[in-house]
Amino acid sequence: MARPAKIPQPVQPRFALDATVTHRLHTLHKLTDRASQVAYLEGAGMSLSEGRCLSAVGAFTPLSVDDLAHRANLNKGQASRAAQSLVAQGLVNKRPSAIDGRGVVLTLTRKGGVVWRRVVAVIERRNTEIVACLDQEECTCLDKLLDRLVAHARLALGNGHEIVDAPASQ
Numbered sequence: 001m002a003r004p005a006k007i008p009q010p011v012q013p014r015f016a017l018d019a020t021v022t023h024r025l026h027t028l029h030k031l032t033d034r035a036s037q038v039a040y041l042e043g044a045g046m047s048l049s050e051g052r053c054l055s056a057v058g059a060f061t062p063l064s065v066d067d068l069a070h071r072a073n074l075n076k077g078q079a080s081r082a083a084q085s086l087v088a089q090g091l092v093n094k095r096p097s098a099i100d101g102r103g104v105v106l107t108l109t110r111k112g113g114v115v116w117r118r119v120v121a122v123i124e125r126r127n128t129e130i131v132a133c134l135d136q137e138e139c140t141c142l143d144k145l146l147d148r149l150v151a152h153a154r155l156a157l158g159n160g161h162e163i164v165d166a167p168a169s170q
Contacts, residue, residue, distance in 0.1 A: 093109055
């Protein structure tokens with residue numbers, strides 16, 4: 001009994017996922033977040049999402065929870081939980097909004113200002129560590145390229161900045 005001849009399968013070209021911009025940006029994001037999580041715990045005694053929220057409240061005060069989510073690159077649920085934790089720790093004041101009766105306004109407390117300065121030091125140190133392998137010219141170029149890519153992504157999204165339902169990584 002003769003065996004049927006094997007039909008050669010076409011060779012699929014290898015897809016170099018690890019060479020794509022999206023994959024490399026996501027990989028860099030995950031790697032830097034892991035190191036940042038440790039840095040926030042050691043340098044400020046708080047989680048990465050709490051640190052991001054505290055840094056946003058300090059930098060852009062006063063903020064609503066929606067504004068906080070946008071500024072801290074978290075979804076609204078994460079921002080709300082982190083804000084509540086910061087309020088419970090006495091780092092952030094939460095007051096009713098004069099503009100929106102259902103909304104709240106977040107500002108730093110005096111204690112929050114002290115911790116905010118520690119968080120800013122963590123952020124500055126992490127930024128320096130992340131680009132330590134680049135020279136000054138490369139850092140300047142990277143800054144300009146990142147600004148262009150963020151602007152392009154916002155334009156492509158079509159609404160400027162909101163990614164309300166997308167979960168932000170911790």
